[in-house]
Amino acid sequence: MRDKRNYIxxxxxxxxxxxxxxxxDNRAFAYGDGFFExxxxxxxxxxxxxxxxxxxIKSMEILGMTPPPFLTVNFLANEIQRTLxxxxxxxxxxxxxTVFRNSGGLYAPNNNSVGISIQTQELDQNFYEYNxxxxxxxxxTDIRKPINLLSPIKSCNALLFVMAGQFMQxxxxxxCILINDQNRAVEATSSNLFALKGNNLITxxxxxxxxxxxxRSIVINIAPTLGLKVIDSHPLDPxxxxxxxxxxxxxxxxxxxxxxxxxxxxxFGTVSKKLSKELNKLTFPNQFSDGFSG
Numbered sequence: 560m561r562d563k564r565n566y567i568x569x570x571x572x573x574x575x576x577x578x579x580x581x582x583x584d585n586r587a588f589a590y591g592d593g594f595f596e597x598x599x600x601x602x603x604x605x606x607x608x609x610x611x612x613x614x615x616i617k618s619m620e621i622l623g624m625t626p627p628p629f630l631t632v633n634f635l636a637n638e639i640q641r642t643l644x645x646x647x648x649x650x651x652x653x654x655x656x657t658v659f660r661n662s663g664g665l666y667a668p669n670n671n672s673v674g675i676s677i678q679t680q681e682l683d684q685n686f687y688e689y690n691x692x693x694x695x696x697x698x699x700t701d702i703r704k705p706i707n708l709l710s711p712i713k714s715c716n717a718l719l720f721v722m723a724g725q726f727m728q729x730x731x732x733x734x735c736i737l738i739n740d741q742n743r744a745v746e747a748t749s750s751n752l753f754a755l756k757g758n759n760l761i762t763x764x765x766x767x768x769x770x771x772x773x774x775r776s777i778v779i780n781i782a783p784t785l786g787l788k789v790i791d792s793h794p795l796d797p798x799x800x801x802x803x804x805x806x807x808x809x810x811x812x813x814x815x816x817x818x819x820x821x822x823x824x825x826x827f828g829t830v831s832k833k834l835s836k837e838l839n840k841l842t843f844p845n846q847f848s849d850g851f852s853g
Contacts, residue, residue, distance in 0.1 A: 592659060595656060596655070597749075599811055601652070605639040616630075624658070652679050653679070655680075686843050687813065689817070689835040700738050704719060710765075734747045744800055752769070755803060755806070758786060762779070764793070774810050781834060781841065801821065807828070
């Protein structure tokens with residue numbers, strides 16, 4: 560849902576989102592030299608900001624960028640709130656924070672200081688709405704995701720995910736599961752992957768090349784409260800997914816999304832729905848309680 564008054568935040572100043580705010584020498588544009596963070600906000604409050612900030616700092620360290628001293632949880636919360644107020648978005652919103660190395664140099668940068676932008680988009684639903692109609696997915700095998708130091712980062716170079724997105728569109732899928740260079744299931748186009756067998760909740764380890772998702776870590780912490788044993792240290796073969804009781808995806812904007820099918824295989828959604836309820840109670844305590852299912 561687009562607001563006609565939409566503004567972006569760039570290094571502390573507001574600009575109309577249809578105005579030219581970066582040059583062709585911007586390193587995120589020219590070289591993919593940056594990363595982004597997707598955050599759910601509600602009532603102008605960014606959610607799980609400490610976890611998001613931790614990942615931002617870790618990404619800057621991996622990329623050799625210099626974290627600005629002002630980048631704190633309070634700063635992030637205040638500037639997200641200012642941007643949402645500027646755009647008059649007071650319900651649930653997707654917030655994208657992009658960090659890019661400042662201009663200068665070719666492949667080798669002249670400096671490691673960073674610029675930051677904030678974009679906001681109102682969502683069609685509030686909170687983490689559980690999808691009562693499950694996702695139909697398939698495996699994307701044309702390009703494998705490599706396992707390396709950059710794998711956990713949400714890089715501005717997203718060509719693998721763009722190609723997977725095209726595959727998804729061409730095959731009328733809701734999403735697709737990426738395969739790493741060891742031929743194992745790793746994640747979806749914008750989400751981490753979870754599989755349930757009995758009481759065992761399994762998710763590929765970060766060492767398999769998946770993004771180190773904020774929602775992944777939250778679900779790992781919530782799951783034991785429902786009597787689930789989390790296994791996040793073993794790889795997942797694609798064939799193993801076809802033997803599971805349940806599959807679901809997680810990301811910071813949508814929460815938990817149930818997968819109903821891969822090819823002709825169908826899955827239940829009982830446990831993922833319970834986890835979604837607990838996630839909403841944790842994230843939106845003033846709107847969710849034991850008596851309110853959402």
